[in-house]
Amino acid sequence: MLNCGIALTIDGKVIGRVLDVKRLSVKFKTKHGVVQAVSDVSLHLDKGRILGIVGESGSGKSTVLNAILRLLPEKDVLLEGQIIYEGTDLFTLSPPAMRAVRGKEISMIFQDPMTTLNPVYNIGNQIAESLKVHGLYRGRERERVFELMREVGIPSPESRVREYPHQFSGGMQQRAIIAIALACEPKLLLADEPTTALDVTIQAQIVELLRKINRTHHTSIILVTHNLALASDLCEEIAVMYAGRIVEKGPAEVILQDPRHPYTRGLLSAVPLPGITRGTRLATIPGTVPDLADLPPGCAFHPRCPLALEECARLAPEPVETGDRHTLWCRREIKEGAA
Amino acid sequence: MNSGNLLEVNDLKKYFPVQSSLAGRLFGQRPGWLKAVDGVDLFIREGETLGLVGESGSGKSTLGRTVVGLYEATAGEVLFEGRPVQRQSPQERKSFRQKVQMIFQNPYSSLNPRKTVRQILDVPLRMRGVPAPERLVEMEALLDRVGLNRWHLDQYPHQFSGGQRQRIGIARALAMHPRFIVADEPVSALDVSVQAQIINLLMDLQEQFRLTYLFIAHDINVVHHISSRIAVMYLGRVVEIAGSEELLTAPRHPYTKALISAIPEISKTRRRERILLEGTIPSPLNPPPGCCFQTRCPEKKGPVCAEIVPQLKDVGGDRFVACHLYER
Numbered sequence: 168m169l170n171c172g173i174a175l176t177i178d179g180k181v182i183g184r185v186l187d188v189k190r191l192s193v194k195f196k197t198k199h200g201v202v203q204a205v206s207d208v209s210l211h212l213d214k215g216r217i218l219g220i221v222g223e224s225g226s227g228k229s230t231v232l233n234a235i236l237r238l239l240p241e242k243d244v245l246l247e248g249q250i251i252y253e254g255t256d257l258f259t260l261s262p263p264a265m266r267a268v269r270g271k272e273i274s275m276i277f278q279d280p281m282t283t284l285n286p287v288y289n290i291g292n293q294i295a296e297s298l299k300v301h302g303l304y305r306g307r308e309r310e311r312v313f314e315l316m317r318e319v320g321i322p323s324p325e326s327r328v329r330e331y332p333h334q335f336s337g338g339m340q341q342r343a344i345i346a347i348a349l350a351c352e353p354k355l356l357l358a359d360e361p362t363t364a365l366d367v368t369i370q371a372q373i374v375e376l377l378r379k380i381n382r383t384h385h386t387s388i389i390l391v392t393h394n395l396a397l398a399s400d401l402c403e404e405i406a407v408m409y410a411g412r413i414v415e416k417g418p419a420e421v422i423l424q425d426p427r428h429p430y431t432r433g434l435l436s437a438v439p440l441p442g443i444t445r446g447t448r449l450a451t452i453p454g455t456v457p458d459l460a461d462l463p464p465g466c467a468f469h470p471r472c473p474l475a476l477e478e479c480a481r482l483a484p485e486p487v488e489t490g491d492r493h494t495l496w497c498r499r500e501i502k503e504g505a506a
Numbered sequence: 507m508n509s510g511n512l513l514e515v516n517d518l519k520k521y522f523p524v525q526s527s528l529a530g531r532l533f534g535q536r537p538g539w540l541k542a543v544d545g546v547d548l549f550i551r552e553g554e555t556l557g558l559v560g561e562s563g564s565g566k567s568t569l570g571r572t573v574v575g576l577y578e579a580t581a582g583e584v585l586f587e588g589r590p591v592q593r594q595s596p597q598e599r600k601s602f603r604q605k606v607q608m609i610f611q612n613p614y615s616s617l618n619p620r621k622t623v624r625q626i627l628d629v630p631l632r633m634r635g636v637p638a639p640e641r642l643v644e645m646e647a648l649l650d651r652v653g654l655n656r657w658h659l660d661q662y663p664h665q666f667s668g669g670q671r672q673r674i675g676i677a678r679a680l681a682m683h684p685r686f687i688v689a690d691e692p693v694s695a696l697d698v699s700v701q702a703q704i705i706n707l708l709m710d711l712q713e714q715f716r717l718t719y720l721f722i723a724h725d726i727n728v729v730h731h732i733s734s735r736i737a738v739m740y741l742g743r744v745v746e747i748a749g750s751e752e753l754l755t756a757p758r759h760p761y762t763k764a765l766i767s768a769i770p771e772i773s774k775t776r777r778r779e780r781i782l783l784e785g786t787i788p789s790p791l792n793p794p795p796g797c798c799f800q801t802r803c804p805e806k807k808g809p810v811c812a813e814i815v816p817q818l819k820d821v822g823g824d825r826f827v828a829c830h831l832y833e834r
Binding site for chain 2: 223224336337338339366367368369370371372374375393394395396397399400423433434435437438439440441442444445446448449450451452455456
């Protein structure tokens with residue numbers, strides 16, 4: 168099968184699937200009522216692949232990552248669905264079993280490097296911590312820390328290992344965080360806006376590093392970003408989220424060159440493109456992202472959608488496969504597909 | 507001085523004093539200087555948009571703030587309408603402050619949370635001497651112009667979204683009837699779909715009121731979209747100024763080349779070769795001698811780069827580059 172990467176299908180069972188998110192919903196209980204942050208999200212990721220989740224702020228993309236690792240405060244959150252990691256539903260694991268997964272099997276890189284690192288521990292101790300927690304590289308932690316620092320491109324690890332986060336630049340801090348995430352050789356890396364706080368030349372360095380990690384260790388990566396161009400640069404597949412739902416997903420080229428969902432189209436044409444849009448009016452999406460505590464009925468995008476049908480205000484969108492692993496959730500597409 | 511230039515900046519410097527530690531002072535260590543802007547020359551033509559790009563710490567915001575007079579320049583001069591800003595009479599200063607306005611990056615912290623939109627817009631109108639009965643009419647016209655409504659007048663900033671707050675900030679600047687607006691990262695805090703609305707608004711206003719902009723941002727695609735010319739800053743200096751199109755398609759300075767190659771592109775077909783720079787921008791507390799970019803430059807020419815500061819030179823075709831590679 169072409170376009171299928173490493174995943175093989177035998178008797179309908181997929182080999183090499185790392186993660187399967189099935190109908191995930193996340194609701195937060197707040198003073199102002201229930202906030203529906205994620206609604207009915209299904210995703211899967213095969214070994215060695217890179218998936219991008221793209222959306223604006225409040226679209227629920229970071230919440231999906233936090234739900235996968237069960238980092239959300241469980242008493243205030245209602246979780247539905249399944250997170251199948253290598254055949255096990257992570258939602259059924261006991262807290263100690265879940266701790267064995269975090270950092271060792273699945274690890275995460277957060278957005279803001281300044282607040283991710285602990286300011287009162289030196290970099291070396293922070294990288295070694297997850298090795299100690301998981302009991303790996305016993306007696307050889309120090310060598311492993313140097314090895315990791317070299318791998319992520321921190322120069323002169325012998326002296327920098329004793330430095331504190333404030334002595335590192337933003338890009339170096341992010342490299343240290345990636346070293347922490349890689350320490351136990353996880354099979355899946357969740358990257359939540361890993362370059363948003365960084366300058367563009369540093370962003371390019373970090374993107375190259377993530378690509379290298381993916382190639383050399385076959386680590387699967389989920390990249391969450393609001394930057395479509397960044398996702399197109401690194402990811403093979405892209406899922407676009409809006410107001411807690413996936414509205415369109417498929418291979419990166421298809422999503423970026425031939426988007427079908429009105430929201431994806433709007434988002435893409437709102438980005439200035441060198442050589443094409445200069446000096447012209449940019450296409451805009453009228454209005455703003457809806458309040459997740461008070462979502463509109465039917466399709467959450469219908470109040471802003473230029474192509475909305477009368478039924479979009481009443482009925483939730485259904486998935487439509489347009490072939491080549493490209494799916495979108497839009498009622499107009501069903502109508503036009505049938506017509 | 508070219509008569510078509512609204513603003514001219516000559517060898518502008520802004521240094522901030524840095525306190526040394528108590529122990530340092532006891533041992534006779536002298537306080538240092540942070541050279542945020544270190545000898546910038548540029549001009550802005552009437553009615554154009556000059557984009558200013560650079561990474562964080564390159565001094566672009568400091569330059570913007572020094573130009574509008576929020577910071578006092580350490581050295582050098584700013585000419586507005588051909589008159590030096592530093593030697594203005596009180597009347598001239600008042601008129602300068604009316605004609606030059608600023609739009610800030612963070613729409614959450616640039617509006618007073620305890621004032622309603624009415625109170626926020628009342629201040630500039632009062633300063634301009636608009637009599638009270640006419641102020642309401644003008645406020646409504648302003649809100650309408652930036653895409654808000656009169657029923658927003660009695661709301662507080664927290665009741666608005668980021669994009670709407672940025673519109674209030676723009677209305678506040680417009681209320682003074684400015685000729686020149688410094689927009690410091692006006693869309694960086696906004697989501698893509700809202701960002702496009704604000705960019706369109708700024709371009710429409712420019713056309714309607716014949717405004718001149720200094721548009722500061724780190725997103726080169728956004729700057730390219732709105733600007734006629736772009737200036738690139740690195741470590742307190744302008745390294746290249748060129749027309750928007752020329753800068754993106756044929757950058758000259760090695761830093762500009764690297765910066766442009768680092769922008770991720772949506773199109774998968776025409777991928778540029780990426781120049782990966784080593785390391786990070788040096789500290790403006792201790793900038794390298796010679797060319798500010800010599801520590802990371804992939805095209806370093808030789809000892810001259812480490813010794814002599816390259817000056818911004820006209821290389822023809824309305825382009826200026828500060829690099830020894832282009833010196834004859």
